[in-house]
Amino acid sequence: MPAIIETKNLIRDFKKTRAVDGLTLSIESGELFGLVGPDGAGKTTTLRLLAGLLDISEGDAAVLGFDLKEKAESIKPHIGYMAQQFSLYSELSVMENLQFFAELFDVESKDMAERTERLLTFAGLTEFKKRRAMNLSGGMQKKLALACTLIHEPQILLLDEPTTGVDPISRREFWNILTELHLRGTTIIVSTPYMDEADRCSRVGLMYAGKLVECDTPKNIREKLEGDVIEIQAGDWQKALETVSALGGVREAQTYGESIHLLVDSGERRLPEIERVLKKENLAYRSIRIAPARMEEAFISLIRKLEA
Amino acid sequence: MSLRHIWAVTRKEVNHIVRDRSTLILVLFTPTLVLLLMAYALTVDLKNIPVAVLDFDRSQTSQAFIQQITAGQDLDIYAYATSMDEINAMLMRGQIKAAVIIAPGFARDLQALKGIPLQVIIDGTEPESGNFAVEHIVQRAEEFIDDALTKQLRAQGIVIESLQPLDLRVQTWYNPDLKPRNALIPGLISMVLGFPALSVALTLAHEREHGTLEQLLATPITRAELLLGKIVPYIIVGLFNVIIIPLLSIAWFHISLNGSFLLFFGLSAIFMFSVLGMGMIVGVFMRTQAAALALSFLVLFFPGFFMTGIFFPLASMPEEARLEAMFLPGTHYALVTRGIFLPGVGMDVLWPYAVMMLGLGVVFMALAALFFRKKLA
Numbered sequence: 001m002p003a004i005i006e007t008k009n010l011i012r013d014f015k016k017t018r019a020v021d022g023l024t025l026s027i028e029s030g031e032l033f034g035l036v037g038p039d040g041a042g043k044t045t046t047l048r049l050l051a052g053l054l055d056i057s058e059g060d061a062a063v064l065g066f067d068l069k070e071k072a073e074s075i076k077p078h079i080g081y082m083a084q085q086f087s088l089y090s091e092l093s094v095m096e097n098l099q100f101f102a103e104l105f106d107v108e109s110k111d112m113a114e115r116t117e118r119l120l121t122f123a124g125l126t127e128f129k130k131r132r133a134m135n136l137s138g139g140m141q142k143k144l145a146l147a148c149t150l151i152h153e154p155q156i157l158l159l160d161e162p163t164t165g166v167d168p169i170s171r172r173e174f175w176n177i178l179t180e181l182h183l184r185g186t187t188i189i190v191s192t193p194y195m196d197e198a199d200r201c202s203r204v205g206l207m208y209a210g211k212l213v214e215c216d217t218p219k220n221i222r223e224k225l226e227g228d229v230i231e232i233q234a235g236d237w238q239k240a241l242e243t244v245s246a247l248g249g250v251r252e253a254q255t256y257g258e259s260i261h262l263l264v265d266s267g268e269r270r271l272p273e274i275e276r277v278l279k280k281e282n283l284a285y286r287s288i289r290i291a292p293a294r295m296e297e298a299f300i301s302l303i304r305k306l307e308a
Numbered sequence: 309m310s311l312r313h314i315w316a317v318t319r320k321e322v323n324h325i326v327r328d329r330s331t332l333i334l335v336l337f338t339p340t341l342v343l344l345l346m347a348y349a350l351t352v353d354l355k356n357i358p359v360a361v362l363d364f365d366r367s368q369t370s371q372a373f374i375q376q377i378t379a380g381q382d383l384d385i386y387a388y389a390t391s392m393d394e395i396n397a398m399l400m401r402g403q404i405k406a407a408v409i410i411a412p413g414f415a416r417d418l419q420a421l422k423g424i425p426l427q428v429i430i431d432g433t434e435p436e437s438g439n440f441a442v443e444h445i446v447q448r449a450e451e452f453i454d455d456a457l458t459k460q461l462r463a464q465g466i467v468i469e470s471l472q473p474l475d476l477r478v479q480t481w482y483n484p485d486l487k488p489r490n491a492l493i494p495g496l497i498s499m500v501l502g503f504p505a506l507s508v509a510l511t512l513a514h515e516r517e518h519g520t521l522e523q524l525l526a527t528p529i530t531r532a533e534l535l536l537g538k539i540v541p542y543i544i545v546g547l548f549n550v551i552i553i554p555l556l557s558i559a560w561f562h563i564s565l566n567g568s569f570l571l572f573f574g575l576s577a578i579f580m581f582s583v584l585g586m587g588m589i590v591g592v593f594m595r596t597q598a599a600a601l602a603l604s605f606l607v608l609f610f611p612g613f614f615m616t617g618i619f620f621p622l623a624s625m626p627e628e629a630r631l632e633a634m635f636l637p638g639t640h641y642a643l644v645t646r647g648i649f650l651p652g653v654g655m656d657v658l659w660p661y662a663v664m665m666l667g668l669g670v671v672f673m674a675l676a677a678l679f680f681r682k683k684l685a
Binding site for chain 1: 310312313315316319320323324327328518519520521522523524525526527528529530682683684685
């Protein structure tokens with residue numbers, strides 16, 4: 001498969017900051033690529049650069065074979081870009097927004113009716129097509145924005161945190177749509193702050209301070225986590241957390257609701273030790289086990305390592 | 309250049325204006341409202357200026373003189389003062405704008421044909437009222453003295469028609485009553501028709517602020533298509549105003565349109581094109597609506613006030629300012645509106661202004677398209 005997006009030492013400077021710092025990335029046709037990283041890591045700037053919305057300061061980038069420094073406009077008919085903030089016309093109706101973008105993307109008039117209907121169904125917005133965009137819920141606005149970026153059937157989708165601020169059900173619906181598009185062969189680059197979403201991507205790039213510090217399949221990234229995760233379900237979890245996080249070999253302690261996730265150097269060695277301490281301190285626990293590492297742990301441990 | 313793209317943007321822009329009633333009213337009627345306001349505010353006839361009189365002479369002649377200068381509505385006698393202190397106090401409190409002081413011996417000196425002492429004090433904090441009072445008093449005093457002298461000469465058996473050696477006959481053409489409004493309103497029209505340009509200046513910044521520009525820049529629309537699509541609705545708004553504003557001037561202010569309305573409409577359309585181009589340049593450079601608004605006042609209205617010759621004659625400006633004024637469409641359009649309204653001139657006289665406005669419009673539009681980049685920063 002040839003690379004559909006290719007960047008080499010891509011740099012973008014703003015007045016005082018270097019938002020993207022030497023990004024080298026190659027994305028193949030048909031990938032569902034997740035861009036993760038803490039706030040301010042450069043995800044939005046990267047997507048804007050790839051969409052041709054910002055000038056490149058240094059380095060090279062090509063999308064669909066078009067050099068972005070020379071021919072940024074040539075890629076526009078082939079990409080669908082969705083900004084992080086809501087950026088449709090709030091005083092226009094759902095249908096009018098769709099038609100507006102259809103006309104700008106030169107969708108042929110004869111295809112218009114069929115395509116808008118299909119996208120409205122796809123996004124579950126058929127019954128709201130006359131409603132003004134400003135009166136839609138956050139989740140519906142995101143789905144409308146996605147529908148607008150899909151109106152010209154682009155080869156590449158660039159989505160900037162499309163599910164931020166959306167309720168869990170809408171979030172799942174949104175990802176079902178993305179998965180369907182992915183299965184149909186659309187190349188998707190999506191930035192997300194949610195690790196469960198990163199887990200659904202075919203490949204994940206972790207950005208930190210403008211650099212791509214890790215780029216692999218979710219499975220490989222999880223395996224790169226050095227050590228194991230121990231999950232404890234304790235009664236007095238706050239006290240338990242205090243006690244166990246100070247123990248030797250514990251690198252990280254996080255809580256998920258009432259369960260504690262400990263990142264330790266070796267699960268087999270540390271599990272009996274922790275059990276012993278909990279019993280000694282009279283801390284009741286319902287269960288303790290070695291759990292499979294998730295993206296979240298891998299992500300946090302990678303970021304902590306970078307920050308140190 | 310895709311007409312479909314332009315039309316899509318125009319339609320969206322029209323929906324944006326029409327669906328918010330306050331935006332609609334503001335965009336459509338601001339020029340009318342501003343014209344009404346300014347026409348009334350700027351052409352107030354001065355009258356009933358309060359003055360005080362201090363008469364040290366207390367003669368029949370001085371009484372007659374006081375009556376002469378205060379007859380009519382121009383000056384009102386606020387008080388007869390008895391001392392300078394009183395006059396001072398009244399001026400300080402702003403109760404009077406001028407004081408007339410008649411020295412002792414007024415009647416005697418007039419009789420003896422000697423220099424007649426007359427003192428007028430005016431409040432310099434309000435020069436318009438003060439100057440108006442002085443002019444009025446001087447004129448009436450001259451008349452009074454003329455009368456007195458003629459009577460005296462007649463008593464000595466000398467009959468003359470007039471003491472004025474110059475037989476001056478002034479004819480005022482085009483605006484026979486010299487009503488300031490007749491000259492001001494056509495000039496004001498050129499200013500208030502600049503308002504649609506303000507809306508244009510704001511429209512790009514509005515998209516930037518609301519984030520919609522980001523989505524728009526990600527589409528294949530070209531820069532020229534976007535700018536043209538955005539300008540079309542405001543050309544329509546402008547032409548709507550080009551029709552209602554002369555009607556208002558004629559029906560409400562009774563200003564006669566002596567030239568051709570069709571010519572006025574045509575040249576106004578050219579003016580709209582160039583002034584909207586100016587607004588577009590502002591919109592291209594300013595990132596926020598607040599900044600666009602501020603710059604619009606700086607480049608669209610401020611020079612329109614002082615440099616286009618509406619209020620201050622171009623001829624009395626320094627050369628640099630006159631040269632600068634040539635680059636403002638309003639300068640040429642003010643000459644066009646006055647020319648068509650008052651003397652009723654035609655294209656034979658107005659063509660240079662039409663050419664200048666058209667040229668400026670083309671340059672402004674080209675600059676706007678050149679400097680507008682399809683990038684976010």
